Amino acid sequence: MTDRPILNVWRAEHQYGTRKVLRGIDLALRPGEIYALLGPNGAGKSTLVGAICGRLKLSGGEIAINGEDPFTTASARASLGLVPQEIALYGHLTVRENLETFGRLAGVKGKALREAVQRALLLTRTVDRENVPVKHLSGGYKRRVNIGAAIMHRPALLILDEPTVGVDQDAREALDTVIRNLRDTGVSVLIVTHDLEQAGGLADRVGFLREGRKIMEGAPRALIEQAFGQEMEILVHLTLEPDSAGEILMAGEGLERQGRTSVWSKLDPGGYATAGRLDTRLRRAGLEPREIRVRQPSLQNLFALVADWSRAA
């Protein structure tokens, strides 16, 4: 991995009318690095990606891909491949025909095109489906071909917009493998996602955007350790729904319900010892825990924490 970034974003600012959506974002992506851009809806992720793809002119700041402005320079755009959130393929065409089409549209032809198709089939692990029309593929295969179509011209920078939408766990793991394969060939990967689990397991670095600002950036494990120190996440899965007294007890123990599920959680430096004491107290109070688990905090916890900080600020 060299230190010279393939993508550089300096003080990116943009506004639609009077509404500021980017407020001075910096970002640098090195060759062979996987970077996950995280943030809630309206954080400015799509606008930033649009600017990186050369599709909108920033109100302020600069973007460079291999040192060139993607808005004004076609060769800068030729260095990137975009994998849209939608399955941006032609359904009646086979996998191979789709790859050929997007290769030709990216200016690849002749022998280079044949080689690029073969390479994309191998990297995305779709060789066994090359002659199947895309409309007959499973969701996971479609996602992989969606990536394959974006790498036909060997881009130095690959941008994936929500690559795991609508795919099951197996398909997600297969996608992660494809993305790691690409990273291993030296491609820089920028993933825009809500899938914090994928980001935590895959990305070398993550960046949190909120209200047009980058509020945190770094390696996932380092950020988690920095934010939570020795704290562990304790998850309590109750068999029965607690009554109001039970809910007061759970809150008194510092447990918070996760959404509308029957799972309650808290962060605690005591880890397994705290979990054991909690189990005893809950059973004594008549609340039957089906399962109590202890695990390292995840990006999900960090994301929630960052959101709390932001709200407090």
Place this chain on the structure above:
Amino acid sequence: MTFAMFRVMALELWRDRGALVMTFLLPPLVFLIFSAVFSGATGEDIKLKLAVADEARTVDSRRLLSALVTDADLRADDVASGDEVRRLVRAGRADAGLIIRADPGLETRPVLIVSDASRAVAAPLTMARVQQAMGRVMPDVLLARTLAETAPSFGGLTPRQQANAARTLDALAKAPPTGEARTGLFAREDIAGARKGGGTIAYYAGAVTILFALFSAMQGALSLIDERRSGVADRILAGAAGMGPVINGKFVFLLGQGLLQAIAIFATAQVIYQVPVLGHLPMWLVTTLLVAACAAGLAMAIVTFCKTREQAQMLSTFVILILAAVGGSMVPRFLMPPWLQTLGWGTPHAWAIEAYQAILWRDGGIGSVYMAWIVLGGVGAAGLVLAHLAARRIR
């Protein structure tokens, strides 16, 4: 890159067998239906449905009734009364009604035509048919009416003349002359080798060709919106080439599609109606390529200016219907009011139809179609340029 998009469009159509069949079988089918409908409506085969009541019940009124009921150019029904005639016309079960209310030989107006304003053309056609029937089957009555109307102008007939007239009328009543009347006002000559119905057929082959070229081009161009919706356009726009090759590829495909549709339509016209396409192949081919280019350019321009499929579908439906109606793809322009005929020249349909008729019906040369070629080619080129300009806004 242009070829890549052409190939995508061709493969997508080839593999969607339903769309493929509709694209190339529907146009000749619609052409056959249109030509059958309109050659019947504007040609010589109109057979009015008449309701006829004989309230006079004289010898001559019965002769007239019998002549009308047996007339092969009419579908006349003998009904019981004038009120029944009116009821049938009001109900739309007869195009017009005829009440023979006095002896046809009398000087008064013995025949009443009952017509519905929504089928106004039926009344004069009925009059003409009755005149024809009387002239053919009961010329004695017509002559008697003429004598009665004209004799006073000459101071009346002498007894000898009256006797001669009576003999003539009697002879005519017994043996009406066959063939064309020698004293008739009109003779008729059909132009252009008198290929029966061919003019109407050539007209509708052209009319359906431009109609379907535009219709199919709109459907094909709509794929541009689908590509924006599916993210394909995002993927392409993120690259170096932009939308230019996509627009060009689609244009070339739509041009080819329009050409194949025209071949299907005119091959049908040649085989079934002997419209002489093969005899005018070079001129036909140039016209057809320009018609297809015009439709492709127009469709691309309209679709690139729309942001959603719903917008594009509404606008394209509106444009297709209005241009087809005003341009003469539905009703022949010569039947339209003069101002609408003039307005029709603002549509590519009128120029396309005119060019095909000039070539296939009037055996015209380049001098008779060059203006149509300029208009059709110009609209196609302008559409393509506009599509490219509009596509630049898509970022």
